[in-house]
Amino acid sequence: MLEAVDLACERGGRSLFRGLSFALRGGELLRVAGPNGSGKTSLLRILCGLLPPTTGAVRWEGTEVRRLREEYSKQLVYIGHAAAVKDDLTAAENLRIACTLAGHRVSPRRIQQALDSFELADLPVKRLSQGQRRRAVLARLVVSDSLPLWLLDEPYAALDAAAGRLVEELIDGHVARGGAVVFTTHQDTRVRASRVIDLDA
């Protein structure tokens, strides 16, 4: 499904990684490890097509993702470092907008279910705590089960144990369904990655 060929990344004149190649099939879970500043976020941004690699290519079903653009975007969920929610809108409004922009129709009932599973109140996001904000972003995973590729940058950051377990379950469920997941984390996690890429090595 997803294929990276000889990726190299330079940021600010410093080489973060080079010669990185891997292929990811459905039902596989790839964990990107490495210390702060080793290029984990850059790698994820390259994989979703936001950042062009210095050399090499990322291919989806054999075609380069920079050429596929929105055809590729339709297949993936990218949860980045930043919250990606509008402070003045409620969690439900944010989730509905994110789904509409991602091009999949989700019924109001499913949105409510997603928010309920993360125990989110219907408040403007600016009144929520950092962890609740993160929950509001991750609620998107509940309604994104039909998208084959999940790219998650530090999904466990700022989450409490209960929400962390919920995210683990969601990731496990997605992999069991045959979806592919790439994620980065510093925390210990129970999900068993089928492959680990260590950017420090």
Next chain:
Amino acid sequence: MLEAARCIVVRDLLVAWRRRSDVATTLLFFVIVTSLFPLGIGAEPDLLRSIAPGVIWVAALLSCMLSLGRLFAADHADGTLEQLLLSSEPLGVIAAAKALAHWLVSGLPLVLIAPLIALQYDLAAPLYPVLALSLLLGTPVLSLIGAIGAALTLGLRGGGVLLSLLVLPLYVPVLIMGAGSVDMAAAGLAADGQLLLLAALLVVAAAFAPWAIAAALRISME
């Protein structure tokens, strides 16, 4: 495709509604600047009548510039811009929707309030529709061209100054034709020529600016 565009427009209007003070700032700026001129220059009707189109147009242009900085900066800061770039629709459509929302929030109010402002300058009654029409055609062009500059200067230090340097030269034709159309009408001539040129500018900007904005956004987000 239209669903995503509508979603962006509704989202931006909703955010603007919940942050009404931001919207009021640009409108208030326009009202204050245009109200200060008659006070500073004095109540000489002929003079006021002759400077009215230029002053109102310059104020509209500056108040549009005032709000441009926020156009993409807020989305950039909270990370939603990344999600817009990863949306399922062509980025040009998203960019056009952003520019439209910007015009609805900061351009359309100017068009509506301009006739009221024109009262202070004792503008002749037949000129009101010409003034409103010139602003109606011209302010969307300001939003579209301004959005290109806003996308290019995204995340730069001192981006505000750079933005005005980039965008102001491109605003000059709109200013000349906008103010010129009202001047022509005031001189008793037909203003059609200038208004049609403004309309042509709008068509060209609407066709090409969204793709330029999209390209600029991609460069800025790398």
